[in-house]
Amino acid sequence: MYKKAGLIFLLSMALYGENQWMTDKEAIESSDVYMRNCIPCHEYLPSTLERMFMSYLKVYSGEFTVKESLKAYLRNPDRDMSVMSELFLDRFGIKYKTDLSEQELEEAVNIYWNKFNVRNKLK
Amino acid sequence: MLVSKSRDTSLLRSSEKQSLTRFLSLYIFLVIILVVLLSTFYYQSQEQLMLSNQRTILSAYADKQVKNLKILHHYFPTRSEYPRDQHYESAIYDIERVLIFSTLKHPTIDFEHEIYRTGNKIHFMRYLDEYYLGAKYLFIEIDEDRDWYRETLIQIVVLGGVTIFILGIFGLFFVRLFLRPMRQSIELLDNFIKDTTHELNTPISAILANVEMMDQSIMAPRNLKKLSRINVAAKTVSHLYQDLTYLVLGHQTQSHDEWVDLQELIKSRVEYFTVLAHSKHIGFELQLEKKKIFMDSAKIARVIDNLISNAIKYNKRYGKIKILLTEEYFMVADTGIGIEKEKIPGMFDRYSRFNESEGGFGIGLNIVKNIIEEYHCDIEVDSVVNQGTTITVYFNQGAKRV
Structure with missing residues (x-):
């Protein structure tokens, strides 16, 4: 149960980080x-x-x-x-x-x- | 043209006065230019002296401001307040002379001068070796102390005025010195006339008396004509003698004013000159109203004689002389050679003549002018060349009259 919850958290963080990186890149390109x-x-x-x-x-x-x-x-x-x-x-x-x-x-x-x-x- | 309205008691002739006035005007003009130039140099030197005195303090202010700019440059933009001081205002410009910041009250800037006056301010410019905040030019502005300006102005006015006055006196002295030879030659002529006048009286009187005494009824017509010529010549010389006598003695003696019947006087003088006029076939036209005037009879006779004499002398053969007497004026008009308008003012000068072809000393109209001025009358000359001259004497309306 704890392992499953930890996996979901890590996946969520990874997805958030990927979205965040996309946002900075877009910002630089559009500046x-x-x-x-x-x-x-x-x-x-x-x-x-x-x-x-x-x-x-x-x-x-x-x-x-x-x-x-x-x-x-x-x-x-x-x-x-x-x-x-x-x-x-x-x-x-x-x-x-x-x-x-x-x-x-x-x-x-x-x-x-x-x-x-x-x-x-x-x- | 109205020739004279005021009494002139000066011994100077009008040509002499004219020379004097022209020379003095030119002299004073040059003196004023000299004084203005010297004043300008003096003013500029005083201004430079004042600016030199201010330079030290302005330089100290500039050093202080450079130090402040250096600090501001170092801390910019954390600190962005331009450094101000109660003793001065300042402005900074970049190398392209574009304003960076200014607190100057008088914004007119001169990049070509280190120190200068503008309005009531003094500006001092300092080049910056290191362009703090991009500033290459620093301007410091302080209020100008106007005391030097007032003192300089007073000095210029006082010294300039005294200089012009002293040089004017010198000018007057010099011009009199230069005119002395001219005056001496006139005096020489006056003395010559004075001496010769005394020698004229006896022979002229003798000729005229003997002509009058001759019994013309028994004379042959050919001799009558010769006698008439002698009479004309003697009267001409007599007229000249009377003018000279007046010139030499007349103006020195007291006037004996009395009521003179002008109508009668003119008639008698016309009769006197008739022989002279007939020698040139000149006719008289008289329009004389009754008029009495309170004057010295000898002097008014000189006026009338001279005007009629000139009208005959400068008339054409078979010409005409019109004499008009009214309550206000006395006029003599001839049909003679006339005179150019520009020569009219000078015709009343002593020893000036209409032209050189006629005889005379040129003293007749000068005597007329002197008498006219003595009695505060006016004289007017109107002349057209080759048509004739009209001279009108306006009586002094304030004088006693009937």
Whole structure:
């Protein structure tokens, strides 16, 4: 009796887990290019995307310069071009060259800028 | 054209005055330009001095604000309140000169100057080496102390005014110095006339008296004609002598005003000039109303004589002279050569003549003008070249009259 009940519970959990996995996958597929291509890797890094944005802002200042430098780096990642610290680069290295199309890259960078831009957040 | 309405007691002739006025106007204009330029430089130097004095404090404020921005950058977005200070306002712009955030009261921004005035504020710009929050340009704004402005303005007005005044005095001195040769030549001519006048009296009087005394009834017509010519010539010289006498002595003596019957006086003067007029076959047309005026008879006679004399002198042969006398005015119109309108104001100057072809010293109308002004009358000249000239003397309506 106990064995049967335990089996039913495990089967139920397994089915729930499968349904849950389907839901996350669908969510990622239906989200924007930034969510699909940036978040998955960066969520495992100690420095958040927001801090990286602030580093870009500190070096490149304006919207055009930030976006252009970001795109240039993503197309051809280079240690010398990176805004991250030596310590970070030693630990995590530099990313692989992006395989996003120009349009996708443009869209991702625009989303990134709009998400973390400081202008509308200062009070 | 109304030539004169006011009495002019100055010794300067109108041409001399004109030169004086033109030179002084140009001189004062240049002095004002110089003062304005110097004032502008002085104002700018004072402004720069004031800004230099403010630079130190503004630089300290900028350092403080950069430090605050650095802290905010580090803690953003946990902290998102833009750093404010009671002593100053500030704004940050990115490298593309796009505004990131501002608390400035006066939003006009100049990226080309480190420190400048705008409205009643002073702006100070600082470039950031590290672009905290994306800011490359930091602007600090403080209220302007207006004391320097008021002090500078007062200094400019006072010093500028004194400079213009002193240089104006110098200008007046210089212009008198430059005009001295012209004045001396006029004085020389005056003295010459004065000296020669004394020598004219006796011979002219003798000629006229002897012509009058001659018994013309027994003279042959050919001699009568010659005598008439002598009479005309003598009267012309006599008229000139009287003008010169007036010029040299007349204006220095006291006027003996009395009631003068103008109608009778004009008639007698016309009769006097008839011989002269007939020599050019000029006829008179008189329309004379009864009019008495309270004036020096010698002076009004000089006015009438000179106007009639000119009307004869500048008339054409077989021309006409119309003389009109009313309660308000006395008019002499000729059918002569006329004068251009632009030359009319100068015709009353001493030693100026209608043209060089006629004789004379050019003193007749100057005497007329002086007498007219002395009695506060007005004189009006209307002339058409080759048609004639009309000169009208308006009596002073406030003067005693019958």
